[in-house]
Amino acid sequence: MSPLRRITALLGASVSAAAWQLPRNNIPPEALGYPQRGGQHPLAWAPVHDDDVDIVTGSQFHGLKTFGNLPYVNCFSDEEAQQQDAKYDIAILGAPFDTSTTGRPGARFGPQGIRIGSQRIFPGGYSIYTGESPLQSWAKIVDTGDVQTTWLDNTVALRQLDKAHKVVSSRPAANASVSRTPRILTLGGDHTTTLSALRSAHDKWGDISVVHFDSHIDTWDPAVLGGGLSDYAGVNHGTFLHIAHEEGLIRNTSIHAGIRAPVMRRKGDLRNDVRCGFDMITARAIDKAGVDGVVAQIKERVGDSNVYISVDIDVLDPAYAPATGTAEPGGWTSRELLTILDGLSGLKVIGADVVEVAPIYDNPGETTVLAAAEVGLSLLTLMVNQPVESRADKEALKKIRNVE
Numbered sequence: 443m444s445p446l447r448r449i450t451a452l453l454g455a456s457v458s459a460a461a462w463q464l465p466r467n468n469i470p471p472e473a474l475g476y477p478q479r480g481g482q483h484p485l486a487w488a489p490v491h492d493d494d495v496d497i498v499t500g501s502q503f504h505g506l507k508t509f510g511n512l513p514y515v516n517c518f519s520d521e522e523a524q525q526q527d528a529k530y531d532i533a534i535l536g537a538p539f540d541t542s543t544t545g546r547p548g549a550r551f552g553p554q555g556i557r558i559g560s561q562r563i564f565p566g567g568y569s570i571y572t573g574e575s576p577l578q579s580w581a582k583i584v585d586t587g588d589v590q591t592t593w594l595d596n597t598v599a600l601r602q603l604d605k606a607h608k609v610v611s612s613r614p615a616a617n618a619s620v621s622r623t624p625r626i627l628t629l630g631g632d633h634t635t636t637l638s639a640l641r642s643a644h645d646k647w648g649d650i651s652v653v654h655f656d657s658h659i660d661t662w663d664p665a666v667l668g669g670g671l672s673d674y675a676g677v678n679h680g681t682f683l684h685i686a687h688e689e690g691l692i693r694n695t696s697i698h699a700g701i702r703a704p705v706m707r708r709k710g711d712l713r714n715d716v717r718c719g720f721d722m723i724t725a726r727a728i729d730k731a732g733v734d735g736v737v738a739q740i741k742e743r744v745g746d747s748n749v750y751i752s753v754d755i756d757v758l759d760p761a762y763a764p765a766t767g768t769a770e771p772g773g774w775t776s777r778e779l780l781t782i783l784d785g786l787s788g789l790k791v792i793g794a795d796v797v798e799v800a801p802i803y804d805n806p807g808e809t810t811v812l813a814a815a816e817v818g819l820s821l822l823t824l825m826v827n828q829p830v831e832s833r834a835d836k837e838a839l840k841k842i843r844n845v846e
Contacts, residue, residue, distance in 0.1 A: 508585035509534045509556065509629070509818060510563040510577055515584040517613050518606065529616040531581035532825055533624055534818075535606065536588030537631035537638075539599050540800070542678040544667070545768035548800030553588050553629040555765070555801030556818060559811030563819055571784065576823040582616035583822060596634075597674060603635055607642035623647070623832035625825050627818060630797030632767065633660060633679035636752050637686055643750055643793040644691040646832050650792065651744040652696040654683065655779065656754040657725065657770035658703040659711065661687070661718045666706055679798070687718040692750075694719035697743040699736060699782070700757035701725060703770045725757075725773055733778060737785035744789065748830060751786070751794040753779075753817050755810060765803040765810035776813045783820040790830045794821040 508514050515530065516522040536553030543549060565577035577583055589606040591599040607626060615622050623646050628639050633656075643650055654660065661683045663669070669676025677685060686692050696718075702725040705711035715722070721743050728736055756766045759773035774782075796814050804810045831839075 507554070507557045507561065509627075509815070510560045510565065510583075510585075510822075512565065512577065512583055512585045515586055517586050517610055518589075523613065528584075529582065529614045530584040530624055531616050531621065532583040532627065532822060533610050533613075534583070534585040534627050534629060535610055536629045537591070537603055537606075537635040537795075537797075538588050539591045539593075539603065539630070539635050540632045540767075541593055541596050541599070542634040543632040543767050543798075544678060544680060546800060546803065547767065548765075548802045549630055549632045549767060549798050550593065551801050552631055552797065552799035552814075555799055555804070555808075555811040556629045556796060556814045557585075558801075559808055559813075560815035560818065563815060569823075572823075574823060574827075576819070576826040579826045580617060580620060581826050583826075586610055596677065600634070600638060600677070603638035604641055607638050608645070611642050611646050620829045621832055622834040622838065625791075625830075626793050627821055627825070628793075628795035628797070629818065630795055630799065633752070633754055633797045634677065634682050635797060636795055637677075637682040639752075639793055639795055640686045640691045640750060641689070643748075646834070647748050647792040647830070648833060649693045649748065650691065650750045651693045651747040652683070652686075652720075653740055653744060653749055653751045653786070653789075654696065654698045654720070654754075655700050655752065655757040656698060657700060657756045657773055658754070658768065659683075659698060659701060659705065659715050659720070659722070660754075661715045661720060662706070662711060663714055666711070683720070684714065684718055692719060693747055695744055695747055697721045697723065697740055699723040699740060700774055700779075702772050703768075728774065728778060733781050733785065736782055740782075740786060741789065747790070748792045749789045751783075751789075751791055751821060751824070753783075753794070753796050753821070754798045755796065755814050755817070756798055758813060763799075763810045763813055764805060765800050766798045767800050768798075776816070779813075780816055780820055783817065783824065786824060787827050789824065790828055791821070791824045792830050792832075794825070796821070 515526050515528045517528045538550040538553050540547050540549035568575045591602045615624050660680050662680045664676030664681045667680045668678045755763045760769040762776045796817050799814045
């Protein structure tokens with residue numbers, strides 16, 4: 443190469459290098475070899491000004507993670523609740539508690555995991571199956587965050603959960619003409635957390651039929667599971683339904699669905715289960731009855747009563763929900779469960795939960811938390827579709843009639 447050509451090449455390289463140091467919007471596209479067509483610059487080099495962009499909305503990857511990107515309300519503080527005008531019809535409540543589990547721990551991180559799994563759910567979305575948009579219906583739905591429970595004392599933690607449910611359900615409803623009492627969807631947490639939810643629901647709504655989706659019966663007598671060690675240990679995620687029955691919280695019209703785990707006593711545990719007011723649909727029953735048969739049996743069992751729906755994520759087969767403490771093979775698919783839940787439309791659902799999600803055991807695709815989030819959305823849909831009169835509603839109506 444001649445000296446003149448070498449100098450020209452070096453100068454050209456210097457000019458190109460200098461061009462890369464300029465602000466990108468000031469670089470002429472033709473200087474970088476981009477052709478101009480119709481007087482337009484390539485999209486990557488279109489002028490952008492600070493005032494032209496939105497940095498507040500439009501991304502699921504920023505900000506506080508709430509369920510389904512719903513608004514957050516701190517209703518545990520009276521001062522903040524007043525400032526935020528904390529009125530709502532349905533509240534999502536996290537219960538990060540797992541020290542009463544008998545299997546793998548980790549469900550204390552369930553509320554966080556389910557919220558992450560719900561980030562693709564937006565209030566403006568419509569169901570492809572029903573055409574409904576439950577998060578932008580008549581009901582104002584909010585996420586109230588997590589209860590600050592201790593992990594050192596189960597008795598204290600359950601009292602904290604009891605109080606949290608009382609506070610959340612006692613705030614004024616946004617649409618009091620529909621119902622004066624907000625309903626709660628709880629994100630667990632191990633299944634013991636359902637006991638606090640049932641106590642609160644019974645206080646506000648009266649007697650309840652429980653529809654219990656699980657692989658285990660969870661009506662074990664504390665004397666059989668944990669109570670032989672101490673009364674303290676007898677309150678756990680396998681005995682809470684027995685305790686709820688002993689406290690008079692639930693009706694004798696309750697039902698399990700998806701059961702497949704073995705019992706400890708060949709006949710005694712099943713007799714006790716019936717005594718606690720439960721009928722049973724086993725996991726394999728769906729092979730003969732089908733989804734419609736399962737739905738029909740549940741509806742026939744609970745009738746017109748107020749219903750609390752509790753979903754232990756281990757009702758699903760581990761292929762669809764590996765991230766749980768006591769997984770049992772042979773469960774339902776996520777599609778089967780979601781179809782059954784949607785089929786329960788019309789039931790008077792006064793509360794619900796999704797529990798036993800332990801995200802640490804999930805796979806890279808987050809299969810479990812995605813399924814749990816969809817279950818949560820189905821439960822919210824059931825509550826939105828069927829308003830229910832609470833005790834407060836009935837008392838208010840009674841006063842009006844007395845005045846008239």
